[in-house]
Amino acid sequence: MTSPTLFTQEFWNDPHPVYAALRQEAPVHPVTLPNGMEIWLVTRYTDCKAALADPRLSKRQGAGDNARTLASPVRSPLTHHLLAADPPDHTRLRKLVSKVFTARRVEELRPRIGELSAALIEPLRGKDGADLIEEYAVHLPIQVICELLGVPIEDQADFRHWTSVMVSASAGGPGVPEAAAAFVGYLLGLIERKRATPSGDLLSALIATRDEGDRLSEDELTSMAFLLLLAGHETTVNLIGNGMYTLMTLPDAHRRLREDPSLIPAAVEEFLRLESPVETATSRTAMEPVTYGGVTIPAGAMVAVSLLSADRDAERFPSPGEFDLNRPDNQHLAFGFGVHYCLGAPLARLEAQIAFTDLLAAFPNIRLAVPPADVMWRPGTLIRGTVALPVLLQ
Template sequence: MTTALHGPVFRADPHAVYRAMREEAPVHRVELAGGVEAWLVTRYDDAKAALTDPRLVKGVLHPPRRMDLPDDVHSSITHHMLSADPPDHTRLRRLVSATFTPRRIEALRPRITALTAELLDAMDGLGAADLIETFAFPLPIAVISELLGVPMEDREAFRSWSNLVTSPGDRRAEAPRAVIALHGYVQELITQKRKAPGDDLLSAMIAVREGGDRLTEEELSSTVFLLLIAGHETTVNLIANGVYRLLSERDRWEELRARRELLPSAIEEFLRFDSPVQTSTVRISAQPLTIGGVDIPAGRVVMVSLLSANMDGARYPDPEQLRLSRTGTPHLAFGHGIHYCLGAPLARLEAQIAFTGLLDRFPNLRMTVSPAELTWRPGTLIHGLEALPVTGLTSRHT
């Protein structure tokens, strides 16, 4: 039997669908939107092992393209480390890591704090608004733009393109046009940075060399595209999903306001409970293999449900209880193994500053609708709400 990972039932409550699958078997045949069949790993131990299994590959036997794109555009957005296997992945990760350093990320702290304050100022006094539209979405966009050196006047256009690229469902038909536009913009930005380098990450990636090696044009373009998209989507949903859970159980909001020392563990709990990335990117079985006692033939699409694995009762005591003080149980929200998210420290830093700002500025923040009235975005990659309407946007200082 094949389970559909699309449609109104899945969209209304993906946790419930994954729970039923996880309890029935560790691996399931599933149908994705568009009729594509895949094998989905649902339990923690199997998921963690699958994420490091060399028999599950990315660089060969690619599944059909998700979008109809010109060959040059497709090539210029897919040659990045997330789509590569060793040794290509090892080389790409080394070159990008040489520029995307902890020091560069920490140097962004003052600017992230200032950007957060600007957004909170704009929200103050609105009374009610969509928290995603006014805060959770624009903050990471601004931060990744700062990191890459995207000019201020271009950021609204990028925001529009990025939203289309990552929004399946009703707007899927618009995605190819957005990808082509974003690709053209990235190419032009690279050209500009070559002529006039700055102290931003893109300029550093253009200049980086190790033993005579450097990023090719396709690799550079693809890496910028990956960072522009993946570099903000995770944080958008980390912030929005976390606020949603706090406001759904209002005593948790008050608990975190009163005990700020819980913020680091609370952020990890938000990541576990509502993993911003729902499933790992596609892998292909290069040979027959067995996962959790389930035989998977060669040449099949295999996906790992991070959202399901992070709710596995065999790994986490009372997994469906949101515990802000939960420690000692690492999650898979940022993946595992060689493809572990390079931007995880940046996402955590942004979340820390964002939640601190919201808790300080809007102590009376509340949702204007019941949790049952909210809808999750379609698709199996991103796990995020379509909107989060809130009230109480009045500063204690007003």
């Protein structure tokens, strides 16, 4: 199976048959990404889980690869964050923000997230149809992460555009250098304003925080703000969108959730497993030869772990293509595994649970406005989500 089979619009719209064929053929495949990068793609659950926790695969060495086309003044402020670090640097950086994302602290946000969700739903009540991505799913996680970080909500359209361009199919593609430069300039200005006038938000706290007497470097600070803004909304936008798309194609599941909202937490886990908003984990570099499923990846090679493929592996999940609200032991890899397990997982779960609860309560007959096959999915090896999600509300 060749790389072009992987990266076409037909593939983006439905990658699951291709991943199934790859899993059957071999556990690891050398492929060429749309930007020309040569990587080794891990596709089976057991091997993906092992690779995600393998200290021989360096995130720090892999971090700059997607950004090699960027000029150094732009690249450096974007590549010194959690996902681009190995222990002990990773441990230090994660400690600085982890207390904000504990299950207890996140649960305290429930009333405010509920208020934001209700405010977004209200203008939809009188409409017959909507694009659920642009009129709801985008705004809920953006507003939450903006409030947490202390980012002006009126700036959301700008950084939504920049991040969308930067996670597109080709990391060196059109518009990426310009989007990255604009984002860095914005973050540097925001940090300076926060430094001059601090408040009670996370970004002000990171600026002021000392870790064992040593402040974050400027690149670490900018990179952390970049990661929290990007990961804090891109993934949850698509968790909500992918989940609602899935639900609207499954009338029985739709009815069960509408009649029994207590099933929604279990549904969120199945949405995450079936259509993970993160298709492939950010790349790693093999610091020595590593072997998965009998296939040896050479030292120095770039490694990508397909979360989407792993979570449809029939060796781990019986009837993997089915939506099962009673699925036992649903230990999907949508949030990763090991030291890089998603810090924001509790927040993403809470936002999604509130979103599905509120949308189904407000619009019990919500359905797709187009045939499922007409819904277009975003090109890209990192994020999986629909370009738009046209729905009928009444």
